[in-house]
């Protein structure tokens with residue numbers, strides 16, 4: 374089945390504000406670019422096209438420099454609106470789409486081939502995010518409405534079942550980790566051997582050690 378990966382990207386600047394105590398604005402942009410390389414590189418090995426949709430010219434320019442297909446978001450859409458636009462764009466040419474966020478840099482350590490094989494046996498394949506979001510959704514273009522937002526994992530399963538679509542849940546630690554907090558950076562350092570994101574954090578001299586506090590990991594930077 375001809376497959377297109379769709380990666381929605383909101384912006385590079387003023388993004389990931391939960392990381393602002395840990396990373397400067399330019400460092401957050403650098404991390405977002407490194408993660409987009411990881412995500413698009415992992416998908417490109419398994420699909421016919423990788424498409425980035427964004428309203429941010431800088432994002433589109435960077436995605437283009439990576440050799441990715443780009444699509445400018447129409448108007449002031451939200452995430453679901455942007456993804457619906459991307460699926461409409463893919464529908465004439467592709468049998469299925471695989472939607473992933475741009476901030477799951479460990480995807481390359483998951484078994485993407487096995488993940489896509491599930492789509493040959495189910496109408497919808499979904500990978501949950503830590504905290505109940507959706508970090509991968511595979512479906513025929515526009516087979517169902519999208520419900521990205523808080524705790525969308527259960528929403529997407531409900532939506533698929535209400536449409537009579539078969540659903541396969543593909544649970545993977547590597548797909549579940551989207552980067553939002555300093556502790557997530559620690560997980561990238563622990564588990565992200567070979568990723569651009571981990572290399573970027575090592576260049577910033579990040580280290581990690583176990584913590585017995587509220588967070589399970591203590592992330593720090595050497596001077």
Ligand SMILES: Nc1nc2c(ncn2[C@@H]2O[C@H](COP(=O)(O)OP(=O)(O)OP(=O)(O)O)[C@@H](O)[C@H]2O)c(=O)[nH]1
Pocket residue numbers: 380381382383384388389390391426427428446450451452455473474475476551552553
């Ligand atoms: N094109 C597009 N991408 C979006 C939009 N909102 C979020 N995204 C992207 O969709 C994916 C999931 O985003 P979220 O996890 O909701 O939000 P975020 O932008 O990562 O920021 P956090 O809430 O701090 O995680 C990320 O790749 C975002 O860059 C939007 O309105 N348009």
Ligand SMILES: C[C@H](OP(=O)(O)O)C(=O)O
Pocket residue numbers: 452502504505506507508520521522523524525526551
């Ligand atoms: C986009 C959203 O991400 P979260 O806000 O759950 O991190 C979701 O996965 O539905």
